[in-house]
Structures are given as C-alpha cells and as structure tokens.
Amino acid sequence: MSRSVKLAVIRGDGIGPEVVAEAVKVLDAVVEGSELSIDKTEFSLGAARYLETGDVLTDTDLEAIAAHDAILLGAIGGVPGDPRLRDANIERGLLLKLRFSLDHYVNLRPTKVYPGVPSPLANAGDVDFVVVREGTEGPYVGNGGAIRVGTPAEVANEVSVNTAYGVERVVRHAFEIATQRRNKLTLVHKTNVLTFAGKLWQRIVNEVATEYPQVSVDYLHVDAATIFFVTDPARFDVIVTDNLFGDILTDLAGAISGGIGLAASANINPDGTFPSMFEPVHGSAPDIAGKQIADPTAAILSTALLLDHLGAPELAQRVVAAVDADIAARNGATRSTAQVGDAIAALITAAQ
Amino acid sequence: MSRSVKLAVIRGDGIGPEVVAEAVKVLDAVVEGSELSIDKTEFSLGAARYLETGDVLTDTDLEAIAAHDAILLGAIGGVPGDPRLRDANIERGLLLKLRFSLDHYVNLRPTKVYPGVPSPLANAGDVDFVVVREGTEGPYVGNGGAIRVGTPAEVANEVSVNTAYGVERVVRHAFEIATQRRNKLTLVHKTNVLTFAGKLWQRIVNEVATEYPQVSVDYLHVDAATIFFVTDPARFDVIVTDNLFGDILTDLAGAISGGIGLAASANINPDGTFPSMFEPVHGSAPDIAGKQIADPTAAILSTALLLDHLGAPELAQRVVAAVDADIAARNGATRSTAQVGDAIAALITAAQ
Numbered sequence: 001m002s003r004s005v006k007l008a009v010i011r012g013d014g015i016g017p018e019v020v021a022e023a024v025k026v027l028d029a030v031v032e033g034s035e036l037s038i039d040k041t042e043f044s045l046g047a048a049r050y051l052e053t054g055d056v057l058t059d060t061d062l063e064a065i066a067a068h069d070a071i072l073l074g075a076i077g078g079v080p081g082d083p084r085l086r087d088a089n090i091e092r093g094l095l096l097k098l099r100f101s102l103d104h105y106v107n108l109r110p111t112k113v114y115p116g117v118p119s120p121l122a123n124a125g126d127v128d129f130v131v132v133r134e135g136t137e138g139p140y141v142g143n144g145g146a147i148r149v150g151t152p153a154e155v156a157n158e159v160s161v162n163t164a165y166g167v168e169r170v171v172r173h174a175f176e177i178a179t180q181r182r183n184k185l186t187l188v189h190k191t192n193v194l195t196f197a198g199k200l201w202q203r204i205v206n207e208v209a210t211e212y213p214q215v216s217v218d219y220l221h222v223d224a225a226t227i228f229f230v231t232d233p234a235r236f237d238v239i240v241t242d243n244l245f246g247d248i249l250t251d252l253a254g255a256i257s258g259g260i261g262l263a264a265s266a267n268i269n270p271d272g273t274f275p276s277m278f279e280p281v282h283g284s285a286p287d288i289a290g291k292q293i294a295d296p297t298a299a300i301l302s303t304a305l306l307l308d309h310l311g312a313p314e315l316a317q318r319v320v321a322a323v324d325a326d327i328a329a330r331n332g333a334t335r336s337t338a339q340v341g342d343a344i345a346a347l348i349t350a351a352q
Numbered sequence: 353m354s355r356s357v358k359l360a361v362i363r364g365d366g367i368g369p370e371v372v373a374e375a376v377k378v379l380d381a382v383v384e385g386s387e388l389s390i391d392k393t394e395f396s397l398g399a400a401r402y403l404e405t406g407d408v409l410t411d412t413d414l415e416a417i418a419a420h421d422a423i424l425l426g427a428i429g430g431v432p433g434d435p436r437l438r439d440a441n442i443e444r445g446l447l448l449k450l451r452f453s454l455d456h457y458v459n460l461r462p463t464k465v466y467p468g469v470p471s472p473l474a475n476a477g478d479v480d481f482v483v484v485r486e487g488t489e490g491p492y493v494g495n496g497g498a499i500r501v502g503t504p505a506e507v508a509n510e511v512s513v514n515t516a517y518g519v520e521r522v523v524r525h526a527f528e529i530a531t532q533r534r535n536k537l538t539l540v541h542k543t544n545v546l547t548f549a550g551k552l553w554q555r556i557v558n559e560v561a562t563e564y565p566q567v568s569v570d571y572l573h574v575d576a577a578t579i580f581f582v583t584d585p586a587r588f589d590v591i592v593t594d595n596l597f598g599d600i601l602t603d604l605a606g607a608i609s610g611g612i613g614l615a616a617s618a619n620i621n622p623d624g625t626f627p628s629m630f631e632p633v634h635g636s637a638p639d640i641a642g643k644q645i646a647d648p649t650a651a652i653l654s655t656a657l658l659l660d661h662l663g664a665p666e667l668a669q670r671v672v673a674a675v676d677a678d679i680a681a682r683n684g685a686t687r688s689t690a691q692v693g694d695a696i697a698a699l700i701t702a703a704q
C-alpha cells in the first residue's frame with residue numbers, strides 16, 4: 001500500500017536553500033523503499049523574490065501552497081538594513097502570513113541537549129523539553145497602529161489579542177503532548193503585569209487541567225523562566241506560552257542546548273484544515289549564506305517532525321536516530337553543509 | 353558642609369525586610385562621618401499590609417513617599433496562589449504604581465560577572481553591561497481589557513503604548529550612559545513583528561545617534577539577544593529596550609552573572625521631579641523568607657546606585673569596593689543574611 005503526499009518546498013533566503021537541500025536529501029533517503037512517496041513543488045519566495053518581482057506572497061501563491069499536504073521552509077529574510085527592503089516586511093508578509101492564514105496555532109519547538117554537543121552552560125543536565133508556542137494570536141496579530149508618525153508627538157501602539165478559543169485549543173494540545181511525555185506542564189506568562197491576558201491564560205490552563213489529573217501543572221513568569229533556562233533547564237517537560245514569549249524562550253532554548261543550528265520546529269494546524277509547516281528555528285543568516293558552513297541539522301530534524309505529522313513515526317524515528325548517531329560522531333569536526341546532509345542520509349540508508 | 357536627605361524605606365514582603373536591614377546597615381556605615389546624613393522614614397507597604405488593612409497604596413501613602421528625596425525598596429509580593437491576594441494585584445497596585453506615578457522612566461540594571469562568583473555559563477567572559485529599561489510605557493501601561501470574561505467567547509487584549517516623548521527621553525539617557533562607558537549601544541526590540549512600536553524605537557535611536565557620533569549603535573531582535581546573553585554576553589555595553597523586554601533580559605542577565613542575588617536596580621526620574629527608587633531585581637521569595645538565607649548583596653548594591661544618584665559617587669564607590677572585596681573573599685562560604693551585611697559594613701568602616 002503506497003501513499004503519496006504533496007509537499008510545498010520554500011527554500012527562501014540566505015542559508016535557507018543550503019539547509020533545505022540537505023533536508024530534502026535526507027527526506028528522499030528515508031522515504032526510499034517505504035510506502036510513503038513525496039511529491040515536491042518548489043515555491044520561490046522570500047526577499048530575493050520580492051526584490052525581483054515586488055511580490056511578497058500573492059493570493060495565488062497562498063492558494064497554491066494551501067493545496068499541499070505540508071510545507072518545508074528554509075528561512076526567510078534579506079540582508080538586515082538593505083534599503084530596498086525597507087518598505088517590505090518579509091517576515092510579516094510571508095512567514096507570519098503563512099502561519100496566520102494556514103491557522104498554525106501550535107508552534108512546536110522541542111529542545112534537547114545531545115551528548116557530545118557543547119552547551120554554553122557549564123552544567124546543562126538532562127535537557128529534554130518542548131515549547132508549545134501559540135501561533136495565531138498574542139502580540140503577533142499585527143493589530144497595532146501609530147499616529148503623528150515621524151514627529152515628536154508620535155504614539156505607536158501594539159495590541160496583543162488573546163481569545164478563549166485560541167488559548168484553549170493550544171493549551172489542550174499542550175496537555176495532550178504532556179501525557180505522551182513526562183506529564184509536566186508549565187504555563188509561562190506575565191500574569192502579574194499583563195493581567196487581562198494573564199487571567200485568561202491562567203483560567204484556561206486551570207480548566208483544562210481538571211481533564212488531565214495525571215499532568216502536574218505549574219506556572220512561571222516569563223522573566224523567572226529565563227532564569228531557570230540557564231540554571232536548571234532539565235526541570236522542564238512541556239511549556240505552553242503565548243506567541244511572543246514562545247519566540248523569546250525558544251531562541252534561548254536553542255542557545256542553551258548547544259546551538260540554534262539544532263533547533264527544529266513545526267507550525268501545526270492540528271485540525272488538518274490547512275497544511276502544517278516545518279522549519280528550522282534559525283533565520284536566513286545572510287552573513288554566512290552560500291558558504292556551505294551552515295548547520296543543516298535543524299532543517300533535517302524539521303523533516304522528522306514533518307514525517308511524524310504525516311503519520312509516519314517510524315520514518316521520523318529513523319531520521320532522529322541518524323541525526324543522533326551523526327551528532328555523537330561529530331566531535332567538533334568541521335564539515336560543509338552538504339557533508340552533514342550526506343553523512344545523515346548515508347546513516348539512514350545504511351540502517352535500512 | 354553637611355547635607356541631609358530624606359529616604360523613604362519600603363521593606364515590603366518576604367525577604368524584603370531581611371535584605372533591607374542589611375542595606376540600611378551598610379548605608380549607615382558608609383555615611384558615618386561623611387557630609388551626608390540620611391533621614392529615614394519607614395513605609396509599611398506590601399502584601400502583609402494589604403492583608404491587614406485592605407490598602408495597597410493609598411493617595412496619602414503616595415503623597416508622603418513623593419515628598420522624600422529617594423526610596424529604598426526591598427521586595428513586594430505575597431505567597432503565590434494565596435487566595436486572599438487573588439483580587440489584589442500588589443505588583444501593579446504598588447510597585448508599578450510607584451514606578452509610573454513617580455515617572456521612573458529610566459530603569460537602570462547593571463550586570464557584571466564578579467571574579468570568583470560562579471556563573472551557570474561555562475565561559476561567561478568579562479561581562480559588564482547595563483540595561484536601560486524604559487519604565488513608564490510599553491506593554492506595562494495597563495491599558496488592556498477583556499470582554500465576556502470567564503466564557504468560551506472571552507477576548508482579552510493588552511495594549512503596548514509607546515510615544516516619541518517617552519522613547520526619546522530614555523534613549524537619550526542611554527546614549528549619555530554609553531558615553532560614560534565603552535561607547536556602545538544596542539537597541540533590543542522586535543521590530544520585524546511589532547512594526548509600529550519597532551519603527552518608532554528604531555527612528556528615535558537613529559535620530560539621537562546623530563548627536564553621539566562617538567557611540568557605535570547596533571540592533572538585535574529580543575530573541576536573538578537572549579542567544580548572545582548566553583553565548584557572548586561580554587559583547588554588550590549599554591542595552592536600551594522597552595519595559596517588557598527589559599524585564600525579561602534583566603532576569604536573564606542576573607542569572608548568567610551568577611545570580612539574581614547580586615542584581616541591583618535603580619528606577620530613576622532623571623528630571624528630579626519625583627524621588628527615584630532603588631531596589632534589588634529579585635522578588636520577595638516568600639519560600640525562603642525569615643530564614644536569614646537570602647543574599648542581601650543586590651539590596652546593598654542598590655544603595656550604591658542610590659548614593660550615586662544622590663550625588664555622592666565617592667560613597668557609592670566605597671560600597672562597591674566593599675562588596676567587591678567581600679565577594680572575592682566568599683569562596684562559597686555559607687553565611688546568614690546578616691553576616692553578609694555585617695561583613696560588608698565592616699569592610700567599609702575598616703577602609704574609612
């Protein structure tokens with residue numbers, strides 16, 4: 001019995017194309033001989049495409065992408081300060097537009113310290129947690145505005161929008177994940193200052209918690225959470241938090257676990273109404289683009305999240321095992337982006 | 353020529369009274385024999401006072417405090433989850449009310465790695481930076497609201513308010529501080545997502561920068577900044593940022609520099625219209641209150657910031673030198689809160 005899935009591939013800018021090339025290589029290796037076949041369509045999107053055509057993401061692009069089963073994305077963003085990009089916000093207009101339009105309300109960001117990977121922490125401990133970041137609300141909604149722009153009397157507001165509907169669905173998902181892990185859930189917010197949004201998040205967590213008596217629940221203010229990220233990250237299992245706090249915490253999580261080059265993520269629409277999107281947490285890093293020095297591991301691990309989501313956990317497991325084996329053998333060796341992809345693909349093929 | 357200043361002392365909750373006792377001890381030791389005399393008035397405020405009287409901060413309290421030259425504050429906040437505190441937000445009603453009413457628009461939070469103090473980072477390097485956190489705007493303004501509270505249709509909004517007036521005054525202050533340090537200023541924001549507030553902050557920094565050609569300026573997204581806090585904190589000199597990002601970054605800064613027990617802060621009204629307020633960054637930590645195990649160093653270092661602000665830099669320097677000497681001699685010894693204060697006060701007296 002064979003199954004074909006349609007994958008939209010957005011390589012994007014900077015190191016995006018390089019790391020996606022390796023992710024695709026690994027994906028091809030792991031589906032080879034399996035009952036899954038992947039039918040890829042390339043979408044040329046990002047700062048480069050904008051500079052060429054003036055388009056960031058057209059309705060036609062969006063419709064075409066939405067007709068796929070899933071999306072693999074590299075990285076988006078031009079050279080910081082490029083004056084030609086001043087009037088385009090590629091992040092809002094492309095990356096966030098995809099997340100919002102495709103209702104990616106679960107932004108899943110696992111963190112793990114790999115044996116042999118040096119952490120900036122003296123004693124990271126046995127770190128293995130996942131941040132469940134809300135993806136469609138909060139301060140990310142773009143509901144801001146400004147008056148008297150450019151004058152000394154300017155006022156610029158940003159509105160964080162939080163709904164019971166939006167909070168409940170992501171909190172529920174986080175509890176489900178906790179039951180598949182170590183049954184611990186930490187809500188991170190800033191309830192003592194952002195009291196309206198904070199009360200809503202706290203109420204929903206309390207309510208949903210009654211349905212999951214096996215899950216132990218605690219709460220941390222976001223500032224205190226950053227302290228524990230560096231003093232005792234092993235204490236965390238599942239963290240559920242809003243869009244902005246999740247953004248901040250997952251970069252920090254990537255850093256303490258030995259580098260943003262290992263941090264994978266999934267933007268999931270659990271309802272299946274829209275395709276989910278898989279991407280490394282890192283950005284386009286234009287300063288090192290084209291040099292074959294970017295670590296493609298985060299992009300490769302994102303394909304494991306993709307395979308899991310496509311209902312092929314055994315294939316996902318093979319990718320993870322190959323990455324684990326490759327990381328264990330790294331020992332500080334300097335390899336090109338392609339060499340890392342080759343090595344992981346070879347490990348997968350050898351284990352088949 | 354002698355000079356007397358009126359100091360309002362708010363010991364507060366939890367470990368607040370313990371650490372303030374040591375801060376006052378050190379303050380008394382350092383002004384002894386100097387031309388400065390400090391006339392202290394105690395204000396019993398905090399969760400304990402609220403539970404007794406039902407008052408958080410009355411207009412009479414506020415007026416009385418405002419009539420002082422400066423404020424020394426310990427920590428505010430009851431036992432988390434105390435049902436009797438559910439309807440009172442002591443943080444908003446007291447701490448933030450003081451900061452906002454007294455127009456503490458510069459929240460100054462220096463970070464330094466002391467030789468001999470273990471950092472959770474394997475290799476912290478020569479860390480010595482100061483975060484200039486805006487204190488009267490941003491997501492802290494309390495301009496949120498919610499509808500259909502408690503129902504599945506609830507919507508809870510939080511508004512971040514940013515004005516050219518408010519941003520410019522704190523940015524200008526940060527540039528001034530940079531010129532007294534290593535002439536480096538980093539703006540931290542999230543301009544790619546919070547585009548309205550982000551454009552305002554970036555514009556003001558660009559404009560003020562033209563008046564400070566000797567200061568080199570860069571920009572980091574808040575998520576990226578947390579990465580550098582753990583991978584290369586020595587790169588920072590002065591960071592200027594908004595109220596919420598500053599809150600998050602300074603807890604992280606405290607953690608990487610060897611503990612929030614060393615992190616001092618000043619809430620400054622540079623215009624001098626209102627008294628400035630000096631407080632440790634740490635909270636009331638009710639779990640360890642009354643045990644004499646809290647580190648009073650952050651509160652003591654806050655008195656150095658206070659003395660600086662009162663125009664007595666040589667006295668401030670004596671406090672800092674005594675703390676430096678004490679920290680260098682610590683060597684992991686376990687001392688009570690009072691013993692740390694005694695040791696630092698004795699070092700000051702001996703050096704006189």
Ligand SMILES: CC(C)[C@H](C(=O)O)[C@@H](O)C(=O)O
Binds near residue numbers: 091092096283575
């Ligand atoms: C590029 C940016 C809009 C994005 C975000 O803030 O979500 C990125 O930082 C991330 O974490 O995926």
Ligand SMILES: CC(C)[C@H](C(=O)O)[C@@H](O)C(=O)O
Binds near residue numbers: 192223444447448
């Ligand atoms: C207690 C709380 C309101 C406060 C803040 O968020 O500013 C604290 O975290 C701080 O950093 O001083």
